[in-house]
Amino acid sequence: MSTSIQLNKVVKAYGPLRAIKGIDLSIEPGEFTVFVGPSGCGKSTLLRMIAGLEEISDGDLLIDGERMNEVAPSRRGIAMVFQSYALYPHMSVYKNLAFGLETMGAKKDEIDRKVRHAAEILKIDSYLQRRPKALSGGQRQRVAIGRAIVREPRIFLFDEPLSNLDAELRVQMRVELSRLHQQLGNTMIYVTHDQVEAMTMADKIVVLRDGQVMQVGKPLDLYNRPANQFVAGFIGSPKMNFLPAKLAGNAGAAGEGATLEVAGTSLPFGRALPPALAGEALTFGVRPEHITVGGEAGVFLGEVEVQLVEHLGGQTVLYVSTKGGEMLTVVIDGQMRVTHGEKVALRVDPALCHLFNAEGLAIAA
Amino acid sequence: MSSASSPVTAPASGRGYAPPGRLGRILSRNGPGYLFLLPWLIGFFGLTLGPALSSLYLSFTDYDLIQAPNWVGLANYVRIATADPKFNAAMHVTFLYVALSVPLKLMFALAVAMAFNRGIAGLPLYRAIFYLPSLLGSSVAIAVLWRQLFAADGLVNGMLAWFGFQGPSWISNPHYSLYTLVVLSVWQFGSPMIIFLAGLRQIPGDLYEAAEIDGASNWRKFWRITLPLLTPVIFFNFVVQTIDAFKAFTPAFIISEGTGGPINSTLFYTLYLYQEAFGFFRMGYASALAWILVIIISLFTAFAFLSSRYWVHYDE
Known part of the structure; x- marks a missing residue:
């Protein structure tokens, strides 16, 4: 059940300032798309617009061909993993995972089944009763991903989810996320400023700068045939x-x-x-x-x-x-x-x- | 470095050097620190601890300001517990006042803080304006103003009259007088409101966004996120406001003109204590009353702290 996303001339304006300057983008069903760019390029804003956490000032957002501009975030079929993990600190891991399902009014045994299934996939089943403060950064990250999984969304959105982890754990989580994508097959959008993450995980990379798309393509296409000097300098390490x-x-x-x-x-x-x-x-x-x-x-x-x-x-x-x-x-x-x-x-x-x-x-x- | 270093010795002088005692050493080393502490030390020992211990002693005497205190043992406490209907009335009024004013004030303060937290233009100005009653609230002038507002021919009844209602005399009717004081207390919501606002600002916005994506209603967000994460602040405000409410004196004194009337309906504990001490000069008895209040407040505070582990959520 993969889902396509279409952005047509999407604009985000804060008064006279245009943070997103008319973006056209097409994301195919099941694709792992990475938005990459330097700080302030608008990648997180664009993701939040798709999530429904930011209003779209102009243009259209289509999910599976249906216009979603005014649809509430909870009705877009998305789940989001935040940079800070956004775990509820006063709830156990189990309660954190169950919160969304409880909100949707799911039955207790269904909640239990889904929570335990997600915990199993992410290997967090041994600390379901712990509070987030008793977990390491990597474990918290898994819980945050688990919270997204239990909702069985059409689209996963990741907002720089690995940036709070140390280098070794980041590499490990990168592999795990790629494996998760293969396992679930959902459409995923991932925001990062780290071009290595983009190159290693993406089916498609969208390079952004100043609220505009600089180039869209497969990782090696961007590396071999950069459309402009910005992309040429941004993709590849050390830089060109x-x-x-x-x-x-x-x-x-x-x-x-x-x-x-x-x-x-x-x-x-x-x-x-x-x-x-x-x-x-x-x-x-x-x-x-x-x-x-x-x-x-x-x-x-x-x-x-x-x-x-x-x-x-x-x-x-x-x-x-x-x-x-x-x-x-x-x-x-x-x-x-x-x-x-x-x-x-x-x-x-x-x-x-x-x-x-x-x-x-x-x-x- | 040198293997022949000599041990440190006192300087050999012919003047008979006498090593200072321990206290002397401490004073010579920390003298300036103690000098700066002196005003506080004088205040603490002379104006707080001294009078407190003195009142503890006096609570076991029949001191009346004129004659030397006579030791009466537990007689004052026994009388309070067994033969003082006014004590019971004061306890009833005070507990009712605490039970009504504290939750109402905290709820009102939280509601206003949440409204402010939504981000409105000119917030600093509104914050200052709303905080003002807290600065003025316990003053004599405001209590006098309150008496005028709620008098039989006061502004409140004047406004009710526009709508065709004939209001009672809020402060001279025993059915309403205490509630008038509760309203006055709630009006002073500025201080807890500012603390609530600071607490609300500490709750990360992405928790609400995560809940938003999960489809949580505002009501659910309030109950499941805001309230639990605000419990440290609620706890602090609750303890401070409750202690304040137990000690409330000025409004009742001004509005009832020191009588606690009508029919003891505004006889706050501290007002009764004041009457015993400075109306009837029963200093020993008033001291016993004061120590009972100390015990009540201490018990309440201890209970609040003990219970906090079950309902206050501290992050990290």
Whole structure:
């Protein structure tokens, strides 16, 4: 029983301020969609509008094709897990799980069955009589999810549910949530500012900025083909390196790639570019993991000076500066013997590089 | 560091250095602290503990301000318990006043605090205006004003007359006089209201949002979330207001002109105590009355604290 969600030109205005600026979005039944973006981008507001906790100023929200703008939250078939967990501190875990069902007027034995079933799924059945204050962060999180499960909603909404957990528990809960999604098959919307969470859990990522959708797509599509410089910088860790660039000489004809001038070096881009770009201030982007040090593969990006080295064991992270003073991050697989102040030659595969115009939009090759 | 460090010794002087005693050492070390504490220490020992212990002693005497106190043992207490109809009347009036005024005041204060908590424009101004009666409430001036309002020809009856009702004399009719004082007490809801408002602000908004998604009505949210999470504040207000109500004196004194009338209907315990002490100069007897009030308030407070573990929810 999966459910689709459709947003048509949805706006949220607080007086003259428009927090959500006309969003169009379609979420397919059973999809795990992640809203991601920096603080203040409107992702939580958008989620709360879907939940019915915030009024929709303009546009339409459709759930399974039915307009829901004025429908009360409890009648939208949703359940929500809050960042703070929002557990009732004066009630036992059992009572917390049962509260929604009691409110709906469910019978006692039905409540008991559903509560115990949810507790079993989430492995919280051994502390049903405890109060939330007697639970760890991870256990509280499970109770919060359990409270959503018992209601058997059509849609699960998660508002940064893992941000109060430590790093190890976050990874564990991430896996558990993904497993829960596979098990239940419901439509889920998950809000986070953490792009790693977005990449690892989502079927579909919606990147937001200033109340607008920057790009919608599958995680690897966003990683491989970012539509703009913002998405390119936001998705991927460490973030993509950006260098000022311009078209050097001709834009390249068929079979002959354009040449770019990047960080004082002429770089064969390998692809033809629109001649109209001549003279425009462009931005060249390359991910840290797509740069190699030394060797013969790819094309020469420039000689740089190593400023800082981080040895992570499986990877070596270099922070280097170009002749022009721009800082770059380079991630090398494995362990590399390199020291501060050393000069190294960087090479890149042009096929893995990105180019953005003055407005920050990706230039299609 | 050095292996030959010598033990610390008193300075060897030829002036016969005498080490100070323990008290001297404490005073020399903490002298300025005690100096700052002095006003409070004088107040506590001279104006609180001293008179309290003195009144405890006097409660076992027949002291009348003129002659030296004579030890009478438990005679005052025995008389209070067995042969003082006015004591019974005062207890009846006081307990009725406490039982009516405290819950009504707390309910009214909570209702106003909840209305304010919904977020209205100009809240600080309204908060100040509503708090004002609490500042003025127990003053003599307000009690005098109250007497004028509720007199037979007062403003309240004047307003009732517009609607065709002929109101009684609220303060000189024994059926209504105590209730007039209850209304005066409820009117002073500002202080518990401010505390309730602070308590309401502490309840996280997402608990209500979670309940909203669960489809809880406002009434259910109030009973299942607001009230339980407010119990620490309710408990505090309840104890403080009850103690205050037991000690209420000024309104009854002014409205009944010190008599506790009509027909003892406003004879608050403290008013009766005052009459015994400063009307009949039975200081020993009044002291015994005062200690009985102390015991009643202590028992009540102890009961409130003991019961709190069953109904007060403390988070974390």
